[in-house]
Amino acid sequence: MDLDDLHVVIPAGGAGTRLWPLSRASHPKFLLDLTGSGRTLLQQTWDRLAALVPGERVHVVTGPAHAAAVADQLPQLRHLHVEPSPRDSMPAIGLATAVVAEQHPDAVVASFAADHVIADERAFGASVRQAVGAARTGKVVTIGITPRSASTAFGYVQAGEGLGVPEAPDARSVLRFVEKPDEVTAREYVEDGSFSWNAGMFVTRADVLLDHLALLQPSLHDGLRRIAAAPADEREQVLRETWPTLTRIAIDHAVAEPVSLQGGIAVVPGTFDWDDVGDFAALAGLREPDDDSVWIDADGFAVSTEGTAITVVGLRDVVVVHTADAVLVTSIEDAQDVKKAPAAWVERGRPDLL
Amino acid sequence: MDLDDLHVVIPAGGAGTRLWPLSRASHPKFLLDLTGSGRTLLQQTWDRLAALVPGERVHVVTGPAHAAAVADQLPQLRHLHVEPSPRDSMPAIGLATAVVAEQHPDAVVASFAADHVIADERAFGASVRQAVGAARTGKVVTIGITPRSASTAFGYVQAGEGLGVPEAPDARSVLRFVEKPDEVTAREYVEDGSFSWNAGMFVTRADVLLDHLALLQPSLHDGLRRIAAAPADEREQVLRETWPTLTRIAIDHAVAEPVSLQGGIAVVPGTFDWDDVGDFAALAGLREPDDDSVWIDADGFAVSTEGTAITVVGLRDVVVVHTADAVLVTSIEDAQDVKKAPAAWVERGRPDLL
Known part of the structure; x- marks a missing residue:
């Protein structure tokens, strides 16, 4: 056809x-x-x-x-x-x-x-x-x-x-x-x-x-x-x-x-x-495991756009995201609520974080 | 006397x-x-x-x-x-x-x-x-x-x-x-x-x-x-x-x-x-609250030596520490286990993180 x-x-x-x-x-x-x-x-x-x-x-x-x-x-x-x-x-x-x-x-x-x-x-x-x-x-x-x-x-x-x-x-x-x-x-x-x-x-x-x-x-x-x-x-x-x-x-x-x-x-x-890669819970399932981080009695998803060493101790299903100007920590379960973060920063007078 | x-x-x-x-x-x-x-x-x-x-x-x-x-x-x-x-x-x-x-x-x-x-x-x-x-x-x-x-x-x-x-x-x-x-x-x-x-x-x-x-x-x-x-x-x-x-x-x-x-x-x-400021649980009790971070349905302790914006969504009693070369995420409860982290990084071939 x-x-x-x-x-x-x-x-x-x-x-x-x-x-x-x-x-x-x-x-x-x-x-x-x-x-x-x-x-x-x-x-x-x-x-x-x-x-x-x-x-x-x-x-x-x-x-x-x-x-x-x-x-x-x-x-x-x-x-x-x-x-x-x-x-x-x-x-x-x-x-x-x-x-x-x-x-x-x-x-x-x-x-x-x-x-x-x-x-x-x-x-x-x-x-x-x-x-x-x-x-x-x-x-x-x-x-x-x-x-x-x-x-x-x-x-x-x-x-x-x-x-x-x-x-x-x-x-x-x-x-x-x-x-x-x-x-x-x-x-x-x-x-x-x-x-x-x-x-x-x-x-x-x-x-x-x-x-x-x-x-x-x-x-x-x-x-x-x-x-x-x-x-x-x-x-x-x-x-x-x-x-x-x-x-x-x-x-x-x-x-x-x-x-x-x-x-x-x-x-x-x-x-x-x-x-649709709607949130970090979805992204966690799509990416290869991040060998650049250390998990001690812990698991979840971590990414640093800067290649910075990420260490998680004692937390399960945690999400850690690091960029040049921000660190976000949440859980797989709370991943949908991340959408509240940029607005909260704008309210704090930080539109640069939008 | x-x-x-x-x-x-x-x-x-x-x-x-x-x-x-x-x-x-x-x-x-x-x-x-x-x-x-x-x-x-x-x-x-x-x-x-x-x-x-x-x-x-x-x-x-x-x-x-x-x-x-x-x-x-x-x-x-x-x-x-x-x-x-x-x-x-x-x-x-x-x-x-x-x-x-x-x-x-x-x-x-x-x-x-x-x-x-x-x-x-x-x-x-x-x-x-x-x-x-x-x-x-x-x-x-x-x-x-x-x-x-x-x-x-x-x-x-x-x-x-x-x-x-x-x-x-x-x-x-x-x-x-x-x-x-x-x-x-x-x-x-x-x-x-x-x-x-x-x-x-x-x-x-x-x-x-x-x-x-x-x-x-x-x-x-x-x-x-x-x-x-x-x-x-x-x-x-x-x-x-x-x-x-x-x-x-x-x-x-x-x-x-x-x-x-x-x-x-x-x-x-x-x-x-x-x-004796033995761990981050102790330090959390000694420092003024960190106004530089945003907590959404979350609480705990956060510090960035770089002044980087830290956001926590949906986690309780969490500890987030950001330095020029590392991000650490743990909980108040697991704060004692942080001592395992530097050794884990040395094992990974990163003695610079000691």
Whole structure:
């Protein structure tokens, strides 16, 4: 099955405050080599997608503070869209989709976050192929990750009947999207077998997505179309004028959830290892053990960007992070609360620690 | 009561490995301003004693690695004895005592560690005066700290009958010295009322101490006498030859314990706040709260010698120490085990972290 109609969008945003002080306002998560692989999360995302489509069909959408760093990390990138201000995922993905649709009316657009980790690229490619196959039939398709645990850190997607699409034999309709559940509910979902993790991956024909938007978020749709249709020498000007008027909304709320109620969403299974590296508990599971630290009756996760010797005595499941200007100590269990730290420092009059 | 016969010895040794990585082989505990007072522990010890005796009657005994730093920190010091190798407290205190006895046969010698913290200098001075009064009668006198808690971190001294010395109305004979007890025993000691903490402070006539040594450790006694009696221009040479032959032994084992069995030891009460700053649990109680760190659902003790921002999320009674080349994380409860850390780093091929 060829993927000649496939175009890719990588929204590169999000502060990653739960990975502070590694992830910073000036160097957020997607710009960092968090897994110690030698490539940043953004570069790993590029590598994964460049194996499926030529680089000239990849679009990255990011903020003005990170445009230079993105261009620097991805020298082969041809389409870099700079959003003047953060307006969540729907305007970002919608902008690239509208731009693609101007030149390729039959395009299929697939959107993947810039800061997720996927281990098995072959399995990922197979899922994308099925998703493209299902998308060609007019569905908005998500890749639902087969749960490895009853995680409460992710939203879930419930699958219904099979679609019977030859190019996407495992595609099923989506009954509903559900928010991050509590532990009991998460266990019920995983036992039920019809639920998968919502990894925020969406594959859809450009015209299908834009038609949904025209109905559900008409002013957002019109703004995006206006920007995309502007002549090259006026695009920047129209973008600057229009962008601040666009509704700030996530693609899940704008399209995925409402369209699922009409039976317009499909899901194909992703059996590969996937993680959104949401916090240090997740990162601890993804990195090689840190041989540079000493643990005495202790265990957990430690990293120093400076190569500084870290010693932990008598604590279990502890997280220690050291950077040039900050030391963070927490536990695997409290990893989600790290997001409170940068705000606390700003309150202390230290915006440099943001 | 005058103190004209009083000479002071400050043995300045000990690695302070339980305060690693603040306390280092090259900069041990006594050379550090651990309490944030602006004076190092050695300087605080000097200040406390210089209030009682003129500086020319203060002797410091230290190792060759720290002699320059000691001289630098105490510009008024006249008697600096450099022991060629560490041989524990009896040779160090005995050397200074033998030197004093050469010129002042009737001297009273008082020995105080260089790395202890004492809050109330007036009460300390009053205890020293009573100890000198009792020492003049021929007893070896210790100042026993009135326990503030049933600590298991210190040895204890059990007092017997009062001595009836007018210059030392609170002096009592010592029944026995006991090693660091377990918790149940420590509580019994404190409830009993006759036990005090052994702070390693000894006050004795020089001739009395040397006479005990002559009986109990004759070769050590003879070696110390030989060094002290050497003419000034030969002292260094005799010291270098004799020192390696001296028995390595603490004053507690060499004199205090055996002489207590003969009724030769007395104790006067020390009602002042005293601490040997043995570990980070002790230090946490001695320092002002660190306003430079952020605690989110967390508490404990944090210090960065570099002024680096420390953040703790979700942990209780945690200890975080950051220096130019190391990060240590432990808990108040595990503070004693920090002494294992420097050795672990040496084993890792990092002797620079000692």
